[in-house]
Amino acid sequence: MSPADRQSYRRRKIGVALRQFREARGWTQDAAARRLDRSQASLSAYENGHRAIRPRDLEQILDRYGVRDVQQRQQLMDLAAQGRRDGWWHSFEERQDPTVVDFASLEADASRIRSLELHLVPGLLQTESYARVLLGSYDGVLDEPHDVESSLQFRLNRQRVLRGDDPPRVEWVIGEAALHLRVGGLEVMREQIGALREASQLPHVDLRVLPFTAGSHPGVDGPFSIIDVVPDELMQVVAVHSLSRSWYIDDPSNVGTYVRVFKKLQSLALSRSDSCERLDQIASEK
Structure with missing residues (x-):
């Protein structure tokens, strides 16, 4: 399957909406195709x-389907655009999981990203040394061939989003366990914690440490990311990753649950300034 034919979240979202609009008018695909020429x-x-x-x-199809809701139309038009x-990620489409x-x-x-990570440093914040060791740990256990260098370059390219001209607002809650897990040894972890400390000073970054003392919390089921796909929270999607698969959740009620969980986790985490102090403390102990 060529990259142009692969599914993506945006294409699936637009496709589901188009099918619903067509079915609401009682048209079969064949009948709709004739009307749409x-x-x-x-x-x-x-x-x-x-x-x-x-x-x-898309605009022409929405017109023929009689879709008049301005917000709904704008959401879909934004996704299509x-x-x-073109993006740097296209060069990795043949080498990385779609x-x-x-x-x-x-x-x-x-426009905004909110993420929970309990046991690892988030990918957008990983140093090259940390990421290389972490990616190498999957050698020999995955079904598909694993190109560490390609995955490493892909991960480092992702980090461009933090340093661009118009970066998103990014909020992290990072479990304290991630700061103590010795990925690659002491020197690698010293460098990694220093990078976290540096990133925490960026004006568009809110980085908070969830301490061991927080006890039980609503994030124990695992990491997730809430992404505002279009501006002003008009469309949000939750990305959940596991070892063998990833999936998106965009039903508003379910997304709302994740938003409330993240807000609760931020309240249980250390403040931004106290999180910086905890990073300094852990770094001094290594």
């Missing part, structure tokens, strides 16, 4: 998320 195959590809749609084509942008590449593209277009 398109082939049934192309309409099917849009609805299944296998083909990117040009904003002008984002999905057609879901990982898709996630990086969402990060790059996000």
Whole structure:
């Protein structure tokens, strides 16, 4: 399957909406295709998320379907425009898992990112040495061949989002365990904690440490990221990653649960200034 035919979150989101609009009018795909002056195959590809749609084509389809909700139209138009942008991640599409590449593209277009990490330093904050050791630990246990160097370069490229001209607002809650896990030894961890300390000073970054003393908390099920896909929180998606798969959650009620959990975790975490002091303390102990 070529990169142009691969599904992505944006394409799936647009496709589901188009199918719902068509079905609301009681049209079959074949009938809709005739009214839209398109082939049934192309309409099917849009609805299944296998083909990117040009904003002008999307606008025409929305007009024919009678979609008048301004906010709904703008959300879909934003997704269509984002999905057609060139980005550094496209050069990795043949070398990295498609879901990982898709996630990086969402990060790059996000206006706000909120993430929980309990046991590892977040990928956007990992030093090259830390990331290399961590990625190397998967050798021999994954079903697919694992190119450490390609994965490393991909991860380092993701970090561009923090240093761009218009970076998103990024908020992290990082478990204290991540700061004590000796990935690569003392020198690697000293460098990594120093990088966290430096990143915490960026004006668009809110980094907080969740201390061991916080006890039981609503984030024990594992890490997640909340991404504002379009500005002003008009569309949000939760990304959940595991060893074998990743998935997105965008039902508003479910997203709302994650938002409340993250807010609770921030209240249990150390303040920004106290988190910096904890980083300094841990660094001095290593």
